[in-house]
Amino acid sequence: MKIGLALADYSWEGGAPRMAETLAALSRSADDAGFDTIGVADHVWQGPHLGGPEQPMLECFTTLATVAAHTRRIRVMPLVAGVHFRAPGLLAKTVTTLNVLSGGRADLGIGAGWYEEEALGLGIGFPPLGERFDRLEEAVRVCLSMWEGERGAEKPFDGPYHRLERPLNVPQNLARPRIVIGGGGEKRTLRLVARYADACNLYPGPELPGKLEVLRRHCEAEGRDYDSVEKTCIMPFTVADRASADELAETLRGLGELGVQRVIGILEGAGQLRQVDLIGERVLDAVADV
Numbered sequence: 081m082k083i084g085l086a087l088a089d090y091s092w093e094g095g096a097p098r099m100a101e102t103l104a105a106l107s108r109s110a111d112d113a114g115f116d117t118i119g120v121a122d123h124v125w126q127g128p129h130l131g132g133p134e135q136p137m138l139e140c141f142t143t144l145a146t147v148a149a150h151t152r153r154i155r156v157m158p159l160v161a162g163v164h165f166r167a168p169g170l171l172a173k174t175v176t177t178l179n180v181l182s183g184g185r186a187d188l189g190i191g192a193g194w195y196e197e198e199a200l201g202l203g204i205g206f207p208p209l210g211e212r213f214d215r216l217e218e219a220v221r222v223c224l225s226m227w228e229g230e231r232g233a234e235k236p237f238d239g240p241y242h243r244l245e246r247p248l249n250v251p252q253n254l255a256r257p258r259i260v261i262g263g264g265g266e267k268r269t270l271r272l273v274a275r276y277a278d279a280c281n282l283y284p285g286p287e288l289p290g291k292l293e294v295l296r297r298h299c300e301a302e303g304r305d306y307d308s309v310e311k312t313c314i315m316p317f318t319v320a321d322r323a324s325a326d327e328l329a330e331t332l333r334g335l336g337e338l339g340v341q342r343v344i345g346i347l348e349g350a351g352q353l354r355q356v357d358l359i360g361e362r363v364l365d366a367v368a369d370v
């Protein structure tokens with residue numbers, strides 16, 4: 081099993097003057113420990129589950145570029161990019177730039193978005209949910225078009241919301257970014273995973289086996305090999321000591337028995353650097369053979 085980390089809670093000791101230092105330290109520690117991925121939440125305001133908009137929030141792709149600059153091996157990705165924030169051509173170019181400058185280590189996590197309050201607060205368009213799902217599919221198709229061949233497809237792309245006269249992409253990615261579609265919606269999200277994505281991104285819990293079975297059925301309908309879709313989960317990682325780290329390892333092994341291949345842990349609260357070190361020491365090797 082591969083283990084990644086997600087950065088979303090920036091209530092770090094020392095506040096803004098020490099954020100760059102803290103981010104660099106977290107990135108280097110995760111890289112040295114052998115974590116697989118660092119994902120960054122794509123929001124402009126902090127979510128209500130972490131204290132709301134009065135709490136600190138860093139912009140996603142600037143943060144990812146900083147992580148990439150302080151690491152050598154670990155992969156980086158938005159987790160997940162809200163489709164309403166950027167025109168799909170710009171999103172594809174942004175991910176490509178991150179991919180090139182990181183030595184081919186950047187992937188794309190993408191989803192329909194959910195935080196209407198932040199969008200309204202900063203004047204960002206927030207279409208109805210059905211339209212956001214339509215835009216999600218269109219954005220993935222634009223990215224695949226621009227990531228085709230050595231320069232992009234170049235032939236015009238016509239979608240319901242965007243027309244690209246020439247989907248040119250120079251320089252091209254060093255390695256085509258993996259596409260992870262976030263969410264567990266059974267009618268649209270998992271169908272899009274089966275049609276386009278390299279990986280899903282689900283939550284663990286009693287519903288997980290059923291979600292995976294729905295994904296299997298969508299793969300069958302799309303003519304897709306179910307085993308070709310990486311099964312990924314995201315969940316909070318909160319460890320305080322060796323005992324809680326060992327409990328986390330047991331939880332992850334249980335997810336592995338269900339077929340989960342990668343788990344990305346959300347770091348929360350104080351002492352995140354210590355948590356990274358503990359998980360690196362007690363968990364990574366314990367689940368490596370899952």
